[in-house]
Amino acid sequence: MTICYFTASGNCLYVARRIGGTLLSIPQLMRQEKIEIEDDAVGIVCPVYAVELPFMIVDFMKKADIKTDYFFFILTCGYGYEVSLGHAEVAAQERGWDLKYGNGVLMVDNYLPIFDMDEEIRKLPGKDVEGQLDKICADIQARKEQRVKLTPALKAQMALYHKTHAPKVINKNMALDYTVNEDCIHCGICAKACPANNITVTESKVIFGKCCEVCYACLHNCPKKAIRLPLEKADARFRNEHITLNDIIKANQ
Numbered sequence: 185m186t187i188c189y190f191t192a193s194g195n196c197l198y199v200a201r202r203i204g205g206t207l208l209s210i211p212q213l214m215r216q217e218k219i220e221i222e223d224d225a226v227g228i229v230c231p232v233y234a235v236e237l238p239f240m241i242v243d244f245m246k247k248a249d250i251k252t253d254y255f256f257f258i259l260t261c262g263y264g265y266e267v268s269l270g271h272a273e274v275a276a277q278e279r280g281w282d283l284k285y286g287n288g289v290l291m292v293d294n295y296l297p298i299f300d301m302d303e304e305i306r307k308l309p310g311k312d313v314e315g316q317l318d319k320i321c322a323d324i325q326a327r328k329e330q331r332v333k334l335t336p337a338l339k340a341q342m343a344l345y346h347k348t349h350a351p352k353v354i355n356k357n358m359a360l361d362y363t364v365n366e367d368c369i370h371c372g373i374c375a376k377a378c379p380a381n382n383i384t385v386t387e388s389k390v391i392f393g394k395c396c397e398v399c400y401a402c403l404h405n406c407p408k409k410a411i412r413l414p415l416e417k418a419d420a421r422f423r424n425e426h427i428t429l430n431d432i433i434k435a436n437q
């Protein structure tokens with residue numbers, strides 16, 4: 185089994201590890217000229233962004249050549265994944281891939297404009313992440329089929345959020361609005377954690393480019409919490425408790 189994953193604050197890496205098999209980082213795969221993956225089971229694990237898929241996942245699904253008898257898609261999110269699974273199904277159909285199993289895991293919502301990470305962590309026991317993962321792991325082990333049905337209601341929601349919600353929450357220029365305060369020690373961790381290679385750190389400056397994934401890897405992994413958004417609910421930052429900073433850097437560098 186092979187799992188291709190994308191992570192900023194560690195939830196997806198943890199889920200990928202729990203499911204098991206060979207883990208491949210999507211940001212690293214995307215730097216290859218050709219992506220060819222063949223295995224008895226192949227899955228993608230990525231976060232929900234603005235009720236959509238991350239930009240890089242959309243590009244990955246266009247670029248990768250995946251051959252498998254059992255293709256699955258797992259989304260991690262704070263509060264809902266069904267509509268984004270619809271986008272995964274459409275992207276799979278466009279490639280002629282048979283998406284046999286789609287599911288999602290409710291975890292900490294790392295969207296800083298709306299959520300306080302400390303409160304989100306306090307809510308975690310109620311989400312029973314381990315219980316959700318036990319079920320998904322057993323389903324995948326058994327090669328269970330759970331197809332995404334593109335009903336008219338789901339398609340209507342996909343179109344609505346795509347038009348009204350997504351453009352406000354995710355666009356590739358968003359990092360141009362991030363600020364860096366005087367606590368910055370120019371350690372370069374933000375640049376190493378960025379999956380899009382969108383950050384350059386010099387002795388005196390942190391420079392953001394125009395290919396931001398809006399994943400917040402830079403914000404969540406900064407050891408000084410020095411990178412700030414124009415609007416954020418609280419100072420707290422988050423990294424999944426099972427995942428280290430080094431894991432994130434290894435995945436995204």
Ligand SMILES: Cc1cc2nc3c(=O)[nH]c(=O)nc-3n(C[C@H](O)[C@H](O)[C@H](O)COP(=O)(O)O)c2cc1C
Pocket residue numbers: 190191192193194195196197230231232233234235236260261262263264265291292293294295296353354398399400424
């Ligand atoms: C820009 C952005 C938008 C998000 N939008 C949603 C959303 O629409 N619905 C949701 O349930 N979670 C949303 N989230 C939360 C993430 O999907 C969730 O925290 C995910 O588990 C993070 O994965 P990671 O830790 O592997 O990076 C969003 C997070 C970010 C950064």
